[in-house]
Every structure is written in C-alpha cells, then in structure tokens.
Amino acid sequence: MSALNPASHGGLSKPALPFSPVTPLIFAALIASYFLFPNHLALATQILVLMIFALSYDLLQGHAGIVSLGHAVFLGLGAYGSAILARWGFTDPLLGLAAGASISALVALVLSPIVVRGSDFTRLLVTLGVASLIHEAANRMRDLTGGADGLADFEVAPLLGLFAFDFEGRTAFLYALTVFALVYAALWRVTTSPFGLALRGIRENSRRMPAIGSPVARHLAVSYLLSGAIAGVGGALLAQTSRFASLDMLGFERSAEIVMVVTLGGTGHIAGVSIGAAAFGLVKDALSTVSPRYWQLGLGVVLMASVFLARGGIGGLIERFGRFGRRA
Amino acid sequence: MNGDFGWALRAATFGLALATGFSPAAAPAADGKLIVGVILPLSGTFANEGRQYEQGIAAYQKLNGKTVAGQPVEIVTRDDQGPGSGDLARRLTQELILRDKADVIIGYSFTPNAMSAASLLGEAKRPAIIVNAATSIITERSPYFVRVSWTLPQSAATLGDWAAKNGIKTVYTMVSDYAPGIDAETWFKKAFIAGGGQVVGEVRTPVTSMEYAPYLQRVIEAKPDALFAFNPGGDVSVAFMKAARERNLAGAGIKLLVTGDVVEDNSLSLIGEGLDGVISAHHYQSGIASAENERFIKAYKEVAGAEAIPNFRAVQAYDAMDLLYKAVAKAGGKTDATALLEAMKGITLASPRGTITIDPQTRDVVQDVYIRRGEKVDGRWQNRTFETYKAVADPGKTAR
Incomplete structure (x- = not known):
C-alpha cells in the first residue's frame, strides 16, 4: 500500500498540503451544486456521507497504515445508534449525531486492543471476523434493530428546531455539507499535528518509532477510535437523511467499497480521497441510470482504469500536477 | 429491451451528462x-x-x-x-x-x-x-x-387452516430466520392452533443455509404428522426441497407443507422428484386454466x-x-x-x-389461495390445485 502512497514521496518533513488550492475548489463545487442541481440533492447528500466515511477510513489506512475489511461496522453502528435513539423519542438530529459517534467510538475502543496488534494480514482477518459477528448480532437483535427488515419507523425532528427535512432534500444537503466541512477541517488539523506526524512515522516504520519515544500502540488505538467515531457520524447522518438503518449499512459490501473508494482517491490525501469518493458516487449513479442491469460492468472498468492510469489515485494526480506547477 | 437504438440514445444522453459534469x-x-x-x-x-x-x-x-x-x-x-x-x-x-x-x-x-x-x-x-x-x-x-x-400471512394462515381441517394433528415448523420467515411461522401457527392442531417443535434456520440434513433429522425424530417450512426461494429452497427428498420425509410418514414461493414455477425442474406429494399454498401457478x-x-x-x-x-x-x-x-x-x-x-x-x-x-389485495399438491403431469413436475380458498384477505389485518 505505501508504495502507492503519494504522501510518502514527500517524506515526513513535507506532509501533503491538504489546504492546497484544491480544498477551496472542493467546497466551491459542493456549494455550487446546491444552486445548480436542485433536483440532485438526495444524491449529493448520499455522496457527502460517502465522503465522510471515506475520510474516516483514510485516517486509518492512509495515515495510520491500518488496513480493515470491516470499517462499515462503524458506519452501521452510527446509523443504528441514531435511528434507535429516534425510535425511543429522542429525535433531535444533533443528539443523534452525537449518539452515533459515541456508540461507534465505544465499540472501536473495545476492539482496538485486538486490531492494533498484528500485521496487515491478521488485521484483515480480525476486522472481517469482527464485522461478521456484529452483523449477525444485529440480525439477531430484531427487537432493537428490526433484523433483516431494517428500521424505517422513526422521525427526525427539524434541525436546531428550525429547519424541517424537506422532500427536495435541501435541509439534508446543507446539514450534511456542514458536517462534512467540520470533519474535513478536524482531520486536516489532526493529520498535520504532531500526533498525525507520529502516525505517518508508524506507518512508514513501526519498529523505529518506539526508539524515538513514540507510544505506538496508544497512537494506533487513538486513531482507530477517532476513525470509528467519524464513521459513526457518517452513519448517523446517513440514517437521518435517508430515514433508514439496515444491516446492509454495516455489511461487507460497504466495507469493501470504501477500500476501493479510498484507493481511487489516493490513500493519505484528504482532498484526493474526498474527490475520489464524490467521483465514485457520481459514476456509480450515472452508470446505473444508463443501464440498470449492467452498470456494475462499467464500474469495474472505471476502477481498473483508475488503478492503471492514475497511480496513487486522484490524490497522486493532484500532487504530480502541483509539483509540475512548482517546477515550471 | 428497447432495442439497439434506445440503448444508443441512452449512451448518448449519458455522454452528454458526463460532459456537463452532472446529468441535467x-x-x-x-x-x-x-x-x-x-x-x-x-x-x-x-x-x-x-x-x-x-x-x-x-x-x-x-x-x-x-x-x-x-x-x-x-x-x-x-x-x-x-x-x-x-x-x-x-x-x-x-x-x-x-x-x-x-x-x-x-x-x-x-x-x-x-x-x-x-x-x-x-x-x-x-x-x-x-x-x-x-x-x-x-x-x-x-x-x-x-x-x-x-402477503405471507395470506399463504401461511390458509395453509395452517387447511392442515388443521385435513387430519393433521401435529406439526413441526422450520422457517428461515428473518422477518418473512417469522411472519410465516407466526401465521401458520395461529391458524393451525385455532383449528385444533398442535405444534410439537420449531426451528429457525439461517437465511442462506444450504445444508438442511441435521434439521430434518431432528424433525424425523420428533415424528410429527407434518413439517411446515418456509425459506427464501431460489437456490436455498431448491437445496431444502432436495434435502427433504433425500432424508425421505415422506417415507417417515411426515407430510411436507410449504408456502408457494418455496416451490415456484421457475424452480420446479430443479426440484424434480422432491416435489412429489408436497402440499403448498399459493396465489399463482402456471397451470391455471x-x-x-x-x-x-x-x-x-x-x-x-x-x-x-x-x-x-x-x-x-x-x-x-x-x-x-x-x-x-x-x-x-x-x-x-x-x-x-x-x-x-x-x-x-x-x-x-x-x-x-x-x-x-x-x-391490500384480496385473492383466491390455491392448495396444491406436487404431481408429475405429462412428464413434468407441477403443482396441481385440489382445493381453493376463495377471496382471502390479509389475515394480518382482519385479525385485529
């Protein structure tokens, strides 16, 4: 993985600049889409959730170097957390968001001792196994989770008591956009902090880091917890804006999908991963509209092409473009 | 389905959509x-x-x-x-x-x-x-x-009622462990018990399970008059029906009762002999004259x-x-x-x-529910109707 990593080219002293000109462009495009495509806000909202989820996984894989095939567990737990709370009558969206983040963070905390140890390969197996267990547990707890039927019978109160969620999805979009902006800023802050740099160090060489006094296990555990919490926020957002929570949200397919999305975006590159997630969501929707039956074929071709043609993903392209610009 | 031209048109629209960045x-x-x-x-x-x-x-x-x-x-x-x-x-x-x-x-x-x-x-x-x-x-x-x-209660409750009225005293139920399976179990039992029947055992199997021999062995040991089963159709149901045949449920004197989607018309050629004598309740079979x-x-x-x-x-x-x-x-x-x-x-x-x-x-739909038996007609396995429940409404609502 790290060979594909654009950030690793820059070395530790020069972290990839997440606040390159690309970042304002991303937000300008998102805000513009609100005005330009008022009929596509539901899609845009789901894409924002995908972007948040991708960023959360990128913190884990791209920055801390922890691979996982079960990251959707935290998305699903966040979704269930807010949906179940809403069913109990606590319908405030911000409260739901906090609940989603807390439950996912809590589970990440419990799991971190077994995920943090071991090599990449054991982590793949452990995360996959844990994800299966939680999936089946959610399936069994039918009274709480609705089992295979999912949860749809909950209300979401107006945001801040003022803005009701409307049919066109305006409130949902602006809400998701705000949350995305906060997550983006928080991750930028975290990954450029000394803690973020330590994570990079661990990713590049986990044996040498203790030698300079860095508590590797604790750093990894904290990044796992943080990543879980952010995925939980994404899940809560997904449940609130689609008024639905189901087993599928913590299933293997979403876990595998997010690995693809982050690879497409370029691991370790916040702006690249954000654009990658948006591109993935848009291409998937466009293809499935053109051919409801054979769209997966098209998606496969696009993904393979991206691996061969754009090494280091979209983030890699941005970096190469940036270097080219500086040299000229 | 729309022919090549329709496809080309859609491809062109798609190209246009990509060019503008977002579909218009x-x-x-x-x-x-x-x-x-x-x-x-x-x-x-x-x-x-x-x-x-x-x-x-x-x-x-x-x-x-x-x-x-x-x-x-x-x-x-x-x-x-x-x-x-x-x-x-x-x-x-x-x-x-x-x-x-x-x-x-x-x-x-x-x-x-x-x-x-x-x-x-x-x-x-x-x-x-x-x-x-x-x-x-x-x-x-x-x-x-x-x-x-x-609705699942429509089929399951009708079958439960038929079983109670046709000499079946004891039943074992085996349903897939998800919401429709539980609906089927609930409504079959309700109607069967109301008709004087007795449920002697019940088991829920994993939704995608392809291995039914151990469950069927338990059923055979319990010696009920009949087994009521529901599973999600497709390959899973074909595997279940084949296993029931291999374990020789009929030979043990146990009738097999299923909701009609388990033995739907498309999978009959795959189930083959397994359909012999199986009683099912459903609202359609291709043999309707x-x-x-x-x-x-x-x-x-x-x-x-x-x-x-x-x-x-x-x-x-x-x-x-x-x-x-x-x-x-x-x-x-x-x-x-x-x-x-x-x-x-x-x-x-x-x-x-x-x-x-x-x-x-x-x-909700009100329709006839057919009670059918699996038979070989003109060399092909089919579900033959022998009794019809007229104008059945969803029991999930009328019961309340």
Missing part, C-alpha cells in the same frame, strides 16, 4: 403523459427476480399497448440492488418523482425497500403499487401504498423467449400494470394521487391468477 435536470413532463417510475432489483443476487417483473410489465404492454385513456405511458426503470438497500430505494423514489416527474411508482420487491420509501410517498403525494414485498404491515405505513401482490392466464403466458413467452417460464412475480408485475391502466381509465384519465387511489380502492381485476380485488379499507 429532467424537464417537467409534457401534459397528458403518464410517467411510471419502476424500482426493481436488477443487479446482484436477485437480478433474476427483477427480470421476471420487468418482463411481466413488458408482456402487459405488449397486450395492452403503451397508451391509456389517450395518454402515452412512459416507463423509467431503476435498480435498487436487492434487499437491505432501503436508503437507495428511498433516494430512487425521490429522484423518480422529482427528476423524472413520475406520476406513480411501481416496484419494491423487498419489504425494507418499501418501508423506507413510505414517508416520502406521503410528502410527494404519489401512489405506489407494490409488486411483491409481502410483509403484512407495509400498507399501513403509508396511505399511498396499494399492494397487488400477496383460464383465458387470461393463456393470454398472459403467450405474451410473456413472446417477450422473454419461448423457453421462459413466468412465475408469480411476473404475474404480480403484470397485474400492477393492469391495476394502473384500469384505474386511469376509471378515473377518466386523471392521474393525480387522489383520483388514482380512489379508483384503485375496491377495483376488481381479471388477473392470470384469477379474480383479484383491492380492499378499499386496507389497499
């Missing part, structure tokens, strides 16, 4: 056009089911044309990828209404997908005709739902190929279209939700499965 918003529908948004599982594990519905709709249009009450009918199809993707089904519903200006939605093969769209339909004031999703409660979630398919059914099967084969066998899913989609056409005609060409829903309530249709009615109170 659909223009408002021209007046006097009826736009039908169709949501079906067309990719993944359940793509075959999706095909059945799609071809059922196509067969209907082949017979009845693409205009109703002078309005051209335009069909816009979307893929909801199967069960569990309720968030996607909800977004597709919203987009079909907002972008494609759909007047009515037809679709929802799976309960979660219908449930997640329920609140949207009310906000948008658009009726939706359910082509399958069989959990009883769905139609109570939104007054804009009309169900033309079936009626002019409507003959017409339907002929049109279906013209659309899907001479070898294709339509099952209950194709019939349900065909009837969904019939319900829509008849309702538009009855409402004098009006296509707004109030007029359509009023026209649909209480309407009676001559379906390939027999006469069906939409209950004006519950908006």
